Amino acid sequence: xxEFSRKSLALLNGIRENNSRLWFQEHREAVDEYLLAPARExxxxxxxxxIPKFPGLVADPRTDRSIYRMYRxxxxxxxxxxxKDWLALTWYLNxxxxxxxxxxxxxxxxxxxxxxxxxxxxxxxxxxxxWALFLDDRKKGPKxxxxxxxxxxxxxxxxxxxxxxxxAGTDKNKPRAQYLLYRGLYSWSDxxxxxxxELLSPxxxxxxxxxxxxxxxxxxxxxxxxxSLPGPPNLLD
Numbered sequence: 001x002x003e004f005s006r007k008s009l010a011l012l013n014g015i016r017e018n019n020s021r022l023w024f025q026e027h028r029e030a031v032d033e034y035l036l037a038p039a040r041e042x043x044x045x046x047x048x049x050x051i052p053k054f055p056g057l058v059a060d061p062r063t064d065r066s067i068y069r070m071y072r073x074x075x076x077x078x079x080x081x082x083x084k085d086w087l088a089l090t091w092y093l094n095x096x097x098x099x100x101x102x103x104x105x106x107x108x109x110x111x112x113x114x115x116x117x118x119x120x121x122x123x124x125x126x127x128x129x130x131w132a133l134f135l136d137d138r139k140k141g142p143k144x145x146x147x148x149x150x151x152x153x154x155x156x157x158x159x160x161x162x163x164x165x166x167x168a169g170t171d172k173n174k175p176r177a178q179y180l181l182y183r184g185l186y187s188w189s190d191x192x193x194x195x196x197x198e199l200l201s202p203x204x205x206x207x208x209x210x211x212x213x214x215x216x217x218x219x220x221x222x223x224x225x226x227x228s229l230p231g232p233p234n235l236l237d
Contacts, residue, residue, distance in 0.1 A: 002037040002038045002040070002041040003038050003041065003042075003200065003201065003202055003204060004034075004038045004042075004109070004199055004200050004204065005034065005038075005200055006200065007030075007034045008034040008035055008038060008109075008200075009111045009195060010111070011027065011030055011031065011034050011035060012035070012085055012086065012087065012109070012110055012111040013085075013111035014027065015070075015083055015084075015085045016085035016111060019081040019082065019083055019085065020082065021082050024082070024083050031070070035070075035087055036063075036067070039061070039067050039087060039089055040061035040067065041061075041205075042089065042107075042204055042205055042208065043059050043060070043061040043066045043067065043089055043091070044059060044061055044205075045204070045205025045206075045209075046059065046091060046105075046205050046208055046209045046212070047059020047066075047091060048205070049205065049206065049209040050091060050105070050209055050212065050213075053213070053216075054093070054216075054219070054223070056093055056094045057091055057092070057093060057094070058091065058092050058093070058094050058099075059091050065099075066089055066090055066091060066092075067087075067088075067089055068084075068087075068088035068089070068090070070083050070084050070087070071083055071084070072084055085110065085111070086108055086109060086110045087108070087109045088106070088107070088108050088109075089106070089107045090104045090105065090106045090107070091104060091105045091212075092104035092105075093223060093226060095124070095226055095229070095231075096231035097124035097127075097231075100121050100122055101120070101121070101122050101123065101124040101127075102120065102124070102226065103119065103120045103219055103222040103223050103225075103226060104118075104119070104120065104121075105117070105118055105212040105215075105219065106118075106186075106188075107208060108191070109195070109199070110191075112192075112194070112195070113191060113192055113193050113194050113195055114191075114193060114195050114196065114199060115188050115189045115190065115191040115193065116188070116189050116208065116211045116212065116215075117186055117187060117188035117189070118186065118187055118212060118215035118216070118218050118219050119159075119184070119185050119186025119187055119188075119218055119219075119222065120184050120185060120186060120222050120225075121184050121186060122183060122184040123183055123184050123185075123225075124226075124229070126229040126230055127225050127226055127229060128183060130225055130229070131179075131180075131182075131225065132167075132180060134224075134225055135176045135179050135180065136176075140221070140224075141175060141176050143221065144176070144179070144221055145176065147217045147218050147221060148187075148218075150217070151187045151215065151218065154214075155189075155190065156187045156188065156189055156215070157187060157188055157189075157190075158185070158186075158187050159182075159184070159185065159186050159187075159188075161178070161179075161181030161182045162181070162182060162183040162184065163180075163181040163182070163183065164181075165181075166180050166181060167180055185218075185222070186218075187215060187218060189211075
């Protein structure tokens with residue numbers, strides 16, 4: 001049985017305080033035992049609960065699938081720390097556009113706290129085109145407003161818009177015009193929440209799945225946005 005423990009949190013703290021390749025390699029076995037093995041187990045446990053409710057959801061316990069890699073791409077960053085001092089997992093809708101451009105559930109663990117998120121980090125181009133149509137729809141548009149209001153009332157946060165200006169020709173006074181500034185939409189919990197004791201127990205999968213299910217209205221709305229979308233062009237054709 002693999003599960004997160006206080007040793008997992010201590011290891012994340014160790015990475016934060018000793019962020020070097022030498023230190024990481026010296027603690028590689030501990031990373032595998034206390035971080036990656038519990039991560040793989042959690043991916044599968046949450047997947048067992050969510051996949052029957054969300055057909056097409058991916059719960060793949062491999063790095064670069066449901067488990068984000070721990071080393072950082074520092075090529076374009078001022079921060080040259082080679083490793084992340086957090087662990088990130090995702091359960092995402094199986095679309096041709098990849099996990100960053102598909103609706104997903106997301107979990108983020110640090111030495112001090114955790115957050116969970118539901119949404120879509122970045123709409124794929126076909127979904128972005130359909131986004132405006134959904135916002136104008138007399139049922140789908142108001143439903144999204146209600147979903148967002150409910151999430152905020154429960155203390156969850158919504159990302160800031162990614163555009164600075166509305167598309168040319170948009171009537172800024174029409175209902176939900178402000179959402180045309182978004183290129184992706186997601187909610188997340190307070191990142192300063194201390195690590196819940198349930199996450200350090202055999203019940204972690206059920207605990208996290210229940211949190212995700214409490215945000216399923218947004219996931220379902222975004223999944224409809226992606227339904228039957230054409231895939232990206234095959235550049236070899």
